[in-house]
Amino acid sequence: MERAVKLNDGRQIPVIGLGLFRSEGENEAENAIRYAYEAGYRLFDTASYYHNEEAVGRGLQMLHVPREELFVTTKIWTDEQKSGDVEGALDRSLKKLQLDYVDMYMIHWPVRECFDRVWEEMARLKETGKVKSVGVCNCSVSYIKRIMEISGVLPAVNQIECHPAYFEKDTVDFCQKNQIVVEAYAPLGRCKYLDHPTLVRLAEKYGRSEAQIMLRWELQKGLVVIPKSVKQHRIASNADIFHFSLAPEDMEAVDQMNEFRRVIDLDPKTMDI
Ligand SMILES: NC(=O)c1ccc[n+]([C@@H]2O[C@H](COP(=O)([O-])OP(=O)(O)OC[C@H]3O[C@@H](n4cnc5c(N)ncnc54)[C@H](OP(=O)(O)O)[C@@H]3O)[C@@H](O)[C@H]2O)c1
Numbered sequence: 001m002e003r004a005v006k007l008n009d010g011r012q013i014p015v016i017g018l019g020l021f022r023s024e025g026e027n028e029a030e031n032a033i034r035y036a037y038e039a040g041y042r043l044f045d046t047a048s049y050y051h052n053e054e055a056v057g058r059g060l061q062m063l064h065v066p067r068e069e070l071f072v073t074t075k076i077w078t079d080e081q082k083s084g085d086v087e088g089a090l091d092r093s094l095k096k097l098q099l100d101y102v103d104m105y106m107i108h109w110p111v112r113e114c115f116d117r118v119w120e121e122m123a124r125l126k127e128t129g130k131v132k133s134v135g136v137c138n139c140s141v142s143y144i145k146r147i148m149e150i151s152g153v154l155p156a157v158n159q160i161e162c163h164p165a166y167f168e169k170d171t172v173d174f175c176q177k178n179q180i181v182v183e184a185y186a187p188l189g190r191c192k193y194l195d196h197p198t199l200v201r202l203a204e205k206y207g208r209s210e211a212q213i214m215l216r217w218e219l220q221k222g223l224v225v226i227p228k229s230v231k232q233h234r235i236a237s238n239a240d241i242f243h244f245s246l247a248p249e250d251m252e253a254v255d256q257m258n259e260f261r262r263v264i265d266l267d268p269k270t271m272d273i
Contacts, residue, residue, distance in 0.1 A: 009133050022050070040239050
């Protein structure tokens with residue numbers, strides 16, 4: 001399996017990244033970034049909403065590696081979208097991250113009232129060089145269709161909640177059919193399902209952890225995964241998913257775990273455009 005996939009704008013994104021939500025203790029983000037880099041991660045996912053962009057910036061600086069080795073994503077929060085100053089929000093994030101550009105700037109949650117304007121502004125930001133790719137999060141099919149109507153620039157990625165207990169096949173299929181990479185957030189289901197009998201059985205069968213089974217299932221569905229951890233051994237083990245593969249019948253067994261139960265309180269479908 002390839003370690004990176006092609007985006008619809010011609011760039012490449014690693015298939016595994018480090019999620020940084022709630023990496024907020026002293027030096028937690030900095031250390032997690034170092035552990036992750038050493039374990040082979042090159043994609044790092046933060047957001048202005050996580051209030052850790054300064055720490056993430058420090059962690060990235062401390063790696064002392066060429067900028068082009070890294071794929072850094074951050075996101076614009078809803079109040080920043082409503083304020084109308086999208087470029088100002090990006091500039092604040094860049095300053096905190098100590099970066100000249102982000103690899104991907106994303107709409108964190110779509111805001112119905114200003115969605116069209118914000119997307120047009122995001123697409124324009126690519127021309128400034130401060131943003132290499134643009135993406136969205138939490139967008140249902142209706143939002144993606146809206147973008148197709150109003151803009152010549154498609155999101156390179158739609159980052160949505162995805163794990164065995166919550167898999168929105170219609171959205172994933174629609175995005176993949178339209179060359180939009182689906183990035184799975186909360187890919188471990190925030191660890192609420194690690195004791196599920198199917199995962200326990202498959203972990204035993206493959207000699208792998210339950211978390212690795214979940215992440216491997218997601219990779220085999222063509223998703224990019226961004227598990228979060230601040231613990232060195234978990235960060236390493238979450239990335240060690242390239243040397244085994246789930247048999248078709250085991251992929252199907254994990255498919256059966258879908259309860260359509262989100263671990264995130266907000267449901268994008270309630271905010272449809
Ligand atoms: N766009 C959005 O709206 C959105 C929403 C949510 C998340 N995200 C992104 O997606 C990333 C991942 O999602 P998430 O953080 O919500 O949930 P997650 O990655 O599914 O789960 C993270 C939790 O699992 C634990 N964990 C990690 N590896 C483990 C392992 N191998 N065994 C047991 N426990 C393990 C972590 O604890 P320790 O840290 O203690 O290991 C943490 O409590 C976020 O960090 C963020 O970057 C985006």
